[in-house]
Amino acid sequence: MRIIIELPSWLGDTVMATPAIQNLIDYFNDPDITLVGSSVAISTFANHPRISKTYVLEKKYFGFYNAISGYGNFDIFFSFRGSLRSKFLKFFVSAQRKYQFNNKKYSNCHQVEKYNSFINDSLNIKLSAKKLKIYKKEKIINKKNRLLGINPGATYGSAKRWYPKEFAEVAIALSNDYDILIFGAASELDMANEIEYFLTKKNIKNFSNLAGKTSIQDLISYISYLDLFVTSDSGPMHLAAAFQVPTVSIFGPTRVSETSQWMNEKNAIVKRDLQCQPCMKRVCPLKHHNCMKFVTAKDVLNEVSGF
Numbered sequence: 001m002r003i004i005i006e007l008p009s010w011l012g013d014t015v016m017a018t019p020a021i022q023n024l025i026d027y028f029n030d031p032d033i034t035l036v037g038s039s040v041a042i043s044t045f046a047n048h049p050r051i052s053k054t055y056v057l058e059k060k061y062f063g064f065y066n067a068i069s070g071y072g073n074f075d076i077f078f079s080f081r082g083s084l085r086s087k088f089l090k091f092f093v094s095a096q097r098k099y100q101f102n103n104k105k106y107s108n109c110h111q112v113e114k115y116n117s118f119i120n121d122s123l124n125i126k127l128s129a130k131k132l133k134i135y136k137k138e139k140i141i142n143k144k145n146r147l148l149g150i151n152p153g154a155t156y157g158s159a160k161r162w163y164p165k166e167f168a169e170v171a172i173a174l175s176n177d178y179d180i181l182i183f184g185a186a187s188e189l190d191m192a193n194e195i196e197y198f199l200t201k202k203n204i205k206n207f208s209n210l211a212g213k214t215s216i217q218d219l220i221s222y223i224s225y226l227d228l229f230v231t232s233d234s235g236p237m238h239l240a241a242a243f244q245v246p247t248v249s250i251f252g253p254t255r256v257s258e259t260s261q262w263m264n265e266k267n268a269i270v271k272r273d274l275q276c277q278p279c280m281k282r283v284c285p286l287k288h289h290n291c292m293k294f295v296t297a298k299d300v301l302n303e304v305s306g307f
Contacts (some may be wrong), residue, residue, distance in 0.1 A: 001028045001075050001076070001077065002031070002038065002073070002074045003024065003028065003031045003032070003033050003034070003074060003077075003079075004029075004034045004035075004071060004074045004075075004076075004077050004078075004095060005021065005035050005080070006034075006035075006036050006077075006080060006089060007035055007038070007041035007042070007044075007045070007080055008039060008041060008080045008081060009037065009038045009040070009041060010038075010041075010156075011041070011044060011216070011234075011235025011238070011239075012033050012233075012234060012237065012259070014040070014045075015106055015132055015134060015235065015238035015239055015242060016111045016132065016238055018132050019112055019115070019116055019120045019129040019130050019132060019133070019262075020055065020080075020112075020115040020116040020118065020129065020132065021128040021288070022130065022133055023116065023128075023129070023274035024078070025119075027049050027123065027125060027127065029297070031305065032052050033050060033051050033052055034053040034055070034071065034072075035051055035055070035058075036054070036057050036071070036089070037252075038057065039056045042054045042055075042171055043216035043217060044216055045135075046137070046138060046216075047135040048135050049135065051227035055071065057085075057138040063273060064085075064089075067203050068089060068092045068093055071094070073098065074093070074095040074096075075095065075096050075100040076095055076097045076099070077093050077097065077099065078099050078100075078101075078118075078119070078122065079088060079099070079100040079101060080101045080102060080115060081100075081101060082103055086100060087208050089234065091182050099122040102118075102153075104294075105118075105121075106118070107247060108257070109257075109258070110257065110259075110260070110262060112129050112132070112262045113257055114258075115131035117130075121190065122238070129262075130263075131242070131262070131263045132238065132241055132242035133242065134226050134239060134243070137217050137220075137221060138221075139221035140171055140275065141225050143225060146177060146179070146227040146284075147179055147180075147181060147226045147227050147228075148174055148179070148180050148192060148226070148228045148229075148230070149180075149181050149229040149231070149236075149240070150167050150181070150182050150183065150221070150231075150281055151178060151183045151184065151190075151217065151231035151232060151234060151236045151237070152164055152182075152184060152195060152232065153184045153188035153191060153211075153234060153236065154232040154302070155185065155187075156234075156254075156282060157238035157253070157255040158282070158284075159281055159282055159283050159289065159292075160232050160233050160234070160252055160254060160292075161191070161232055161292065162250045162292050162295060163292065163293075164191050164192075164194035164195045164198070164295065166297045167200055167230065167296070168197075168198035168302060169194050169198075169253065169297035170197060170297045170300050170304075172199065172204055173301055174228070174301075175199075175204045175206060175207075175303070178227065178228060178275070179206045179208075180204070180206060180207035180208070180209070181207070181208050181222060181226070182196065182207060182211060182212030183210055183211065183219065183222070183223075183236055184212065184294050185211070186211070188211055188212075189212045191263035192209050192210075192211030192212075193209070193211070196209045210222065215276055219239065220239055223243060223245065223302045225243075226240065226243075227245070227246065228245070228246070228248075228263075228304065228307070229245050229246070229247040229261075230233060230247075230248050230250075230300060230304075231249070231250070232250075233251050233254050233259055236295075237249050237261060238252050238261065238262070240261070241262055241263065241264040241267070245264075245267070246307045247259050247261060247267045247268070248268045248269075248270070248300050248304060249261060249269050250269075250292070251271040251291075252271065252272075252289075252292045252295075253268055253277065253278050253281055253284070254276045254280060255280070255281060256269055256271065256278075266307055267302075267307065268303035268307075269304055270299050270300055271288070271291070272291055272295060274291055274292045276290075276291070277291050278288070281285060288306070292294065
């Protein structure tokens, strides 16, 4: 059985699709699987033992079409995306059966369940969504003390981002018990550097600022070693869930019921219950950002103490 799968574009969504993909692998009993998707999505699956081939999708339509023609022939095509570009891929890919995810078809459930229901509906089966599964590369980390990860960024937009000063206050309060790793993409370097500034100001030295310095596979490895993670609603949050890292997640404009950690036994959510939540906007439409402004370091530390 030859299967080609288009992965979600975002890191978090890719991680949340892993239970559905694992059900595909189990159902077809060792299929030959090819993955296509963004560089971030493909990198997330770099060490998966059951994937035969991977292709990073071309952004330009002409190159995109030429690439599709070189994929070969498949028995089934699944796309976990509903975009126009994905419809283009579905039309031109050579497969006997083709299925494309439609987010509007699934509501009032977690994103993991949406993806899993898509697979169940496509194949007329009833498999439950199990835990997230990510394979990491071996990375030797000289871990002398417990590790706290701090992740201030959220690629979706500024509305999901808590404040660097508050993250720093959490790190400072826990610095006697944990060494600290600050995460972030290159585009989030300003936030990470601001946290570093506050730590340095308090003479905290047991930290490393990794923002802009890690590949996706490095990020996966580092997160797998953490003993505690404090994060925004983000892709790294879902990686932490895959490795059952005790996590405090700060939520603002997004739906907890859809994108909170999946099946992590030690997780806590900090959020305010405001009338404007969840707005699902990238930038606060009311321009006050109270869903994040009203969350304090003390709120987070209270949740940490419960682990």
